[in-house]
Every structure is written in C-alpha cells, then in structure tokens.
Amino acid sequence: MFDIAIIGAGAAGASAAIFTAKAGKKTLLIDNDKSMTKRAWIENHYGAGDITGPDLVERGKGQAVKQGAELVQGEVTNLVKKEDGFLLETEGGSYEAKHVILATGVALGLAEKIGVKTKEGTEPRIKTVLDVDASGKTNVDGVWAAGTCAGVSVHTIITAGDGAKTAINLISEINGERYVDHDVLK
Numbered sequence: 001m002f003d004i005a006i007i008g009a010g011a012a013g014a015s016a017a018i019f020t021a022k023a024g025k026k027t028l029l030i031d032n033d034k035s036m037t038k039r040a041w042i043e044n045h046y047g048a049g050d051i052t053g054p055d056l057v058e059r060g061k062g063q064a065v066k067q068g069a070e071l072v073q074g075e076v077t078n079l080v081k082k083e084d085g086f087l088l089e090t091e092g093g094s095y096e097a098k099h100v101i102l103a104t105g106v107a108l109g110l111a112e113k114i115g116v117k118t119k120e121g122t123e124p125r126i127k128t129v130l131d132v133d134a135s136g137k138t139n140v141d142g143v144w145a146a147g148t149c150a151g152v153s154v155h156t157i158i159t160a161g162d163g164a165k166t167a168i169n170l171i172s173e174i175n176g177e178r179y180v181d182h183d184v185l186k
C-alpha cells in the first residue's frame with residue numbers, strides 16, 4: 001500500500017513526487033510517457049538555464065527516484081475506491097494507494113471516468129480542466145490534482161510549482177500540521 005500515488009510524471013507529477021517521497025511518504029509515480037513537455041525547448045524555467053523538455057522531464061523523474069519514489073512506466077486505466085484508499089489498475093498490474101494526485105497534463109479521461117468534476121479552461125488550447133479547490137483537492141475524496149490538468153498556466157515553472165504546492169498541502173493534511181521542507185546549507 002502506497003501512501004500516495006501520483007499519476008503522470010511530467011513537470012507537475014515529478015515535482016509533487018520529490019516532495020512526497022522526501023517527506024517520507026511511500027510514493028508511487030506512474031507515467032505512460034506522453035508528456036507534452038518532451039516536445040519543448042525551455043529558456044524560461046528559473047534556475048535551469050536553457051534545457052530541452054526531455055532533459056527536464058528526465059531530471060525531474062531522477063530527482064523523485066533519488067528521494068525514494070517508485071517510478072513505474074504504465075498507463076492507469078481505472079481507479080477504484082476501496083475502504084482505505086484506491087486501487088490503480090494498469091495493463092501491467094494493479095497498485096494500492098491511500099491518496100492520489102492526478103498530474104495527467106492534457107489527459108482528463110481517467111479523472112472523468114472516476115467522477116472528478118471539470119470546468120472550462122482559461123489557458124490557450126486547454127478547453128477543459130479539473131475543478132480543484134485552492135489546495136488542489138478535487139470533489140472526489142482522496143483525489144487531488146496538479147499542473148495542466150488542474151488549470152494552471154501552461155509553463156513548466158508553474159506546473160512544477162503547482163505539483164509542489166499540492167504535495168505540500170496533502171502532506172500537511174496527512175501529518176495534521178503544516179509541512180515545510182527546508183534543508184540548511186552546512
């Protein structure tokens with residue numbers, strides 16, 4: 001049983017996984033390798049210099065794994081609500097997690113299938129997004145969302161930040177107190 005399953009390992013999902021795994025939450029990061037970020041050439045991501053989308057995505061996934069996240073390549077085809085969490089179904093097998101963060105980019109099919117409410121998108125070419133509250137929660141108890149699918153501005157610095165924000169809010173809810181992750185220079 002994972003504490004947190006993150007579906008989608010683009011900028012939002014991998015960023016969320018860095019935080020949840022580093023916070024000691026048993027984290028599953030699952031991705032079907034269709035990140036829009038892999039088509040980008042990026043010159044506007046603070047601190048990263050000029051970087052290709054594929055490099056940014058690989059670095060993000062690597063950072064999440066380094067913090068202890070389990071990275072699985074596969075497509076989540078269904079999410080089934082269980083008594084104490086969710087069953088994530090993929091072609092390669094199933095996984096159990098207490099909480100889920102959807103970070104599926106432009107893909108909303110899975111969220112719609114499990115009854116997550118949607119609303120009109122505000123960003124160019126993004127017609128529909130998931131209806132999340134300010135913390136990143138959807139209307140389905142235990143299911144959170146971050147990044148493009150959650151309606152934020154479609155830029156890597158913002159989707160990555162939104163993944164981090166949602167992860168921090170979920171960690172805080174699980175811990176019962178506000179969470180902060182600050183390492184201090186030795």
Ligand SMILES: Cc1cc2nc3c(=O)[nH]c(=O)nc-3n(C[C@H](O)[C@H](O)[C@H](O)COP(=O)(O)OP(=O)(O)OC[C@H]3O[C@@H](n4cnc5c(N)ncnc54)[C@H](O)[C@@H]3O)c2cc1C
Binds near residue numbers: 010038110
């Ligand atoms: C051509 C192009 C150029 C761009 N250039 C820039 C730029 O210069 N600067 C900038 O800031 N932004 C740029 N962007 C935007 C940037 O890519 C996005 O803002 C942002 O990175 C999207 O992050 P995300 O995590 O929300 O989505 P994505 O990176 O798309 O990640 C979503 C992930 O979810 C996975 N997924 C979806 N459904 C499932 C499922 N059911 N099971 C498992 N996995 C699933 C997908 O495989 C994907 O890896 C560009 C985008 C494009 C397309």
